[in-house]
Amino acid sequence: xxxxxxxxxxxxxxxxxxxxxxxxxxxxxxxxxxxxxxxxxxxxxxxxxxxxxxxxxxxxxxxxxxxxxxxxxxxxxxxxxxxxxxxxxxxxxxxxxxxxxxxxxxxxxxxxxxxxxxxxxxxxxxxxxxxxxxxxxxxxxxxxxxxxxxxxxxxxxxxxxxxxxxxxxxxxxxxxxxxxxxxxxxxxxxxxxxxxxxxxxxxxxxxxxxxxxxxxxxxxxxxxxxxxxxxxxxxxxxxxxxxxxxxxxxxxxxxxxxxxxxxxxxxxxxxxxxxxxxxxxxxxxxxxxxxxxxxxxxxxxxxxxxxxxxxxxxxxxxxxxxxxxxxxxxxxxxxxxxxxxxxxxxxxxxxxxxxxxxxxxxxxxxxxxxxxxxxxxxxxxxxxxxxxxxxxxxxxxxxxxxxxxxxxxxxxxxxxxxxxxxxxxxxxxxxxxxxxxxxxxxxxxxxxxxxxxxxxxxxxxxxxxxxxxxxxxxxxxxxxxxxxxxxxxxxxxxxxxxxxxxxxxxxxxxxxxxxxxxxxxxxxxxxxxxxxxxxxxxxxxxxxxxxxxxxxxxxxxxxxxxxxxxxxxxxxxxxxxxxxxxxxxxxxxxxxx
Amino acid sequence: xxxxxxxxxxxxxxxxxxxxxxxxxxxxxxxxxxxxxxxxxxxxxxxxxxxxxxxxxxxxxxxxxxxxxxxxxxxxxxxxxxxxxxxxxxxxxxxxxxxxxxxxxxxxxxxxxxxxxxxxxxxxxxxxxxxxxxxxxxxxxxxxxxxxxxxxxxxxxxxxxxxxxxxxxxxxxxxxxxxxxxxxxxxxxxxxxxxxxxxxxxxxxxxxxxxxxxxxxxxxxxxxxxxxxxxxxxxxxxxxxxxxxxxxxxxxxxxxxxxxxxxxxxxxxxxxxxxxxxxxxxxxxxxxxxxxxxxxxxxxxxxxxxxxxxxxxxxxxxxxxxxxxxxxxxxxxxxxxxxxxxxxxxxxxxxxxxxxxxxxxxxxxxxxx
Numbered sequence: 001x002x003x004x005x006x007x008x009x010x011x012x013x014x015x016x017x018x019x020x021x022x023x024x025x026x027x028x029x030x031x032x033x034x035x036x037x038x039x040x041x042x043x044x045x046x047x048x049x050x051x052x053x054x055x056x057x058x059x060x061x062x063x064x065x066x067x068x069x070x071x072x073x074x075x076x077x078x079x080x081x082x083x084x085x086x087x088x089x090x091x092x093x094x095x096x097x098x099x100x101x102x103x104x105x106x107x108x109x110x111x112x113x114x115x116x117x118x119x120x121x122x123x124x125x126x127x128x129x130x131x132x133x134x135x136x137x138x139x140x141x142x143x144x145x146x147x148x149x150x151x152x153x154x155x156x157x158x159x160x161x162x163x164x165x166x167x168x169x170x171x172x173x174x175x176x177x178x179x180x181x182x183x184x185x186x187x188x189x190x191x192x193x194x195x196x197x198x199x200x201x202x203x204x205x206x207x208x209x210x211x212x213x214x215x216x217x218x219x220x221x222x223x224x225x226x227x228x229x230x231x232x233x234x235x236x237x238x239x240x241x242x243x244x245x246x247x248x249x250x251x252x253x254x255x256x257x258x259x260x261x262x263x264x265x266x267x268x269x270x271x272x273x274x275x276x277x278x279x280x281x282x283x284x285x286x287x288x289x290x291x292x293x294x295x296x297x298x299x300x301x302x303x304x305x306x307x308x309x310x311x312x313x314x315x316x317x318x319x320x321x322x323x324x325x326x327x328x329x330x331x332x333x334x335x336x337x338x339x340x341x342x343x344x345x346x347x348x349x350x351x352x353x354x355x356x357x358x359x360x361x362x363x364x365x366x367x368x369x370x371x372x373x374x375x376x377x378x379x380x381x382x383x384x385x386x387x388x389x390x391x392x393x394x395x396x397x398x399x400x401x402x403x404x405x406x407x408x409x410x411x412x413x414x415x416x417x418x419x420x421x422x423x424x425x426x427x428x429x430x431x432x433x434x435x436x437x438x439x440x441x442x443x444x445x446x447x448x449x450x451x452x453x454x455x456x457x458x459x460x461x462x463x464x465x466x467x468x469x470x471x472x473x474x475x476x477x478x479x480x481x482x483x484x485x486x487x488x489x490x491x492x493x494x495x496x497x498x499x500x501x502x503x504x505x506x507x508x509x510x511x512x513x514x515x516x517x518x519x520x521x522x523x524x525x526x527x528x529x530x531x532x533x534x535x536x537x538x539x540x541x542x543x544x545x546x547x548x549x550x551x552x553x554x555x556x557x558x559x560x561x562x563x564x565x566x567x568x569x570x571x572x573x574x575x576x577x578x579x580x581x582x583x584x585x586x587x588x589x590x591x592x593x
Numbered sequence: 594x595x596x597x598x599x600x601x602x603x604x605x606x607x608x609x610x611x612x613x614x615x616x617x618x619x620x621x622x623x624x625x626x627x628x629x630x631x632x633x634x635x636x637x638x639x640x641x642x643x644x645x646x647x648x649x650x651x652x653x654x655x656x657x658x659x660x661x662x663x664x665x666x667x668x669x670x671x672x673x674x675x676x677x678x679x680x681x682x683x684x685x686x687x688x689x690x691x692x693x694x695x696x697x698x699x700x701x702x703x704x705x706x707x708x709x710x711x712x713x714x715x716x717x718x719x720x721x722x723x724x725x726x727x728x729x730x731x732x733x734x735x736x737x738x739x740x741x742x743x744x745x746x747x748x749x750x751x752x753x754x755x756x757x758x759x760x761x762x763x764x765x766x767x768x769x770x771x772x773x774x775x776x777x778x779x780x781x782x783x784x785x786x787x788x789x790x791x792x793x794x795x796x797x798x799x800x801x802x803x804x805x806x807x808x809x810x811x812x813x814x815x816x817x818x819x820x821x822x823x824x825x826x827x828x829x830x831x832x833x834x835x836x837x838x839x840x841x842x843x844x845x846x847x848x849x850x851x852x853x854x855x856x857x858x859x860x861x862x863x864x865x866x867x868x869x870x871x872x873x874x875x876x877x878x879x880x881x882x883x884x885x886x887x888x889x890x891x892x893x894x895x896x897x898x899x900x901x902x903x904x905x906x907x908x909x910x911x912x913x914x915x916x917x918x919x920x921x922x923x924x925x926x927x928x929x930x931x932x933x934x935x936x937x938x939x940x941x942x943x944x945x946x947x948x949x950x951x952x953x954x955x956x957x958x959x960x961x962x
Binding site: 487512 | 661685686687688692693696697703712713762
């Protein structure tokens with residue numbers, strides 16, 4: 001995906017600046033092909049080579065090694081590649097991964113699309129609340145969510161099973177819900193991926209000219225037929241784009257299936273990568289080779305996604321008049337819809353976090369509500385551990401440094417891509433958005449190979465570098481969406497008034513982009529603090545953030561400690577977001593995500 | 594309009610503070626397409642020159658190239674004889690001593706009016722800068738609004754902020770990129786007048802881009818009429834109106850009647866389909882295929898047409914009442930022509946009428962085809 005063909009960037013909203021929309025005279029937007037690339041472009045290009053191209057190449061280099069990185073007898077070898085691609089050992093895992101991804105993506109699109117239609121077209125009661133509930137999971141940690149659902153719906157000790165047994169007088173071995181299954185994993189993934197589909201499709205629905213639908217009703221079609229024959233076909237590009245977007249995410253996801261254990265016949269490729277990298281006897285070349293296998297599929301997904309986004313341009317139907325669509329009054333349907341939204345809100349946010357708090361307050365992981373005795377002993381005990389203090393520090397370093405650096409480099413990328421263009425600009429555009437195609441855990445294996453012999457290895461700095469590279473697309477996307485909306489003559493006026501490029505950037509461009517950059521910073525803060533996929537491969541005992549510490553407790557089977565650390569992590573994220581929202585006044589709603 | 598108005602004072606007579614500008618053989622290329630194909634013109638200090646033409650003719654590109662916002666791909670641009678763009682040379686826009694009023698005004702929404710205007714003042718003490726800003730805001734009538742933010746102003750007020758910001762730095766040359774095109778018609782007329790007064794008062798060399806011929810005619814010392822990246826005609830407004838250089842120039846500015854005809858040996862008389870057209874000026878172009886151009890307000894009907902050098906008989910096909918005058922469409926054997934005549938002229942649709950044009954109001958240009 002390149003930044004310039006992103007879907008659903010609502011015009012005139014995201015930047016939050018009230019600049020006048022102005023027709024661009026012909027010629028303004030075209031390249032300055034004859035001028036050599038600017039110093040800024042060259043610097044950004046070199047940074048991206050190190051942050052993005054380097055690690056990606058090292059994944060392939062690592063796949064062709066015989067031993068773990070840094071070992072003396074390491075040599076070139078096809079073994080790992082043979083094992084992964086030809087031996088058949090991982091075929092089941094691959095098919096399972098792709099199957100889960102396709103099912104998850106399809107269901108996300110169905111649920112997200114229906115939700116978007118109801119929230120943009122139907123007078124659903126409490127619309128604002130449900131909209132908030134639908135984008136809230138984007139700011140929550142999927143890892144914490146999966147952990148909470150493990151506590152809630154594990155087959156034997158899960159809270160739901162334990163308590164419903166005595167409530168309904170069922171035998172001791174009755175299993176009512178089981179999240180440690182394939183449908184369970186897909187269910188938890190859906191909780192976190194439906195919001196993405198919702199964002200894509202609702203943006204398209206909002207941008208659609210309402211008179212297209214009104215024309216259908218003038219021609220005698222009812223609500224249902226209009227939705228089916230006019231709205232749905234118009235939404236096709238957004239639907240296809242969100243399908244591939246979610247499919248790419250679901251292909252590379254590690255943390256949800258890993259937490260839920262998945263006692264089925266296969267484990268997803270991302271989990272296999274993790275096992276090969278960390279579980280004794282570790283086999284990093286196989287991990288890297290598995291990473292390359294995963295990479296081909298996410299790359300194909302991103303390619304298909306890009307193509308569908310490009311097609312979406314043909315369907316853009318922004319009308320000059322900003323008329324809001326007339327809301328449909330479904331007498332019964334709107335209450336049914338509200339009930340569904342309430343259930344989603346409950347399952348994705350309320351129930352998991354209640355469980356997390358409750359489990360943190362019950363010292364011995366007792367899930368039977370009759371026997372629960374609340375106490376802070378468990379929390380205090382975990383709080384006092386020295387590794388928790390270290391993890392807190394690491395999480396805060398990640399949460400402050402990563403978003404700041406990503407936003408700054410992202411601004412540079414956006415400036416080169418949107419304003420300077422040229423051939424180097426096109427290359428930077430591709431490099432900057434490339435990490436979308438590389439699952440976090442795969443990217444981490446490349447970083448490992450790149451930095452294993454440097455002094456920063458196993459420090460929090462390696463993590464910072466890895467996350468900066470991985471989140472570059474998000475940083476660039478926000479900055480360029482903001483920059484596109486800033487009329488270029490605002491910058492040119494500064495030049496005409498005698499300001500050099502730097503003064504122009506700091507006095508005009510930067511202040512006008514502030515709202516976009518703040519939204520970007522906040523979202524990246526969330527990403528960086530909750531990150532598990534890469535940190536789990538790259539962090540050593542001293543560089544573990546809270547998320548990895550919690551994961552380690554899950555691995556050891558200490559779910560109560562994991563819940564406490566998960567709660568700490570949630571508190572850090574919540575404090576950060578409240579700070580961004582109310583002190584920095586960052587805007588975080590569906591119009592600027 | 595055919596009456597002669599007093600010539601405006603020549604720019605050299607006015608108090609002039611600006612620089613001279615010369616553009617020589619300027620070419621601007623975007624990839625494969627050439628937007629400006631080798632144009633040359635020069636401007637005296639204090640002169641007001643307008644680049645006029647339909648959209649896509651290269652006028653804005655030329656202006657941006659003078660500003661330094663676009664690189665030239667050929668030719669030179671010199672300010673006061675010093676080249677700022679030329680082979681291997683591109684002076685950054687902030688170092689050219691030029692300022693510009695943008696079509697979108699480009700008033701920075703995150704700064705107050707005073708901050709906007711004072712942005713370009715460098716090397717001045719705070720109090721000096723503040724008094725300069727105040728002085729200029731007074732000049733454009735915005736002194737009360739100094740503390741407001743740009744977005745809290747109306748379009749016309751934003752326009753004045755942009756103007757104040759452009760003159761406060763005392764540039765050597767002031768550029769205008771269609772500054773009035775975003776305003777309502779009434780306001781546009783008022784701003785046109787104010788803008789011109791201000792330019793005359795400050796005396797800055799000005800280059801003005803517009804596609805609006807009324808703006809070009811009423812404000813400029815000279816007009817550069819452009820089409821497809823080349824200069825079609827460069828002259829004072831009245832000459833362009835009275836003696837257009839081509840059919841395009843004739844039809845782009847004002848309403849012109851065209852009669853394609855074949856010139857005879859005299860060079861002042863041409864005929865087509867039995868219609869003879871006589872002019873006072875000899876045609877000195879190539880060939881004998883010419884187009885006779887005359888303005889609709891110079892077409893006289895009925896008794897008024899008697900004794901004129903050009904007299905034809907035509908059928909009245911349509912009469913429209915426009916309030917101030919009548920717009921009459923007439924059928925000649927060569928095609929239809931339009932006449933603007935006083936409302937008391939006795940014309941009836943379908944009737945035949947005597948049509949007359951003075952020889953001095955007819956002008957021959959080369960026929961397109």
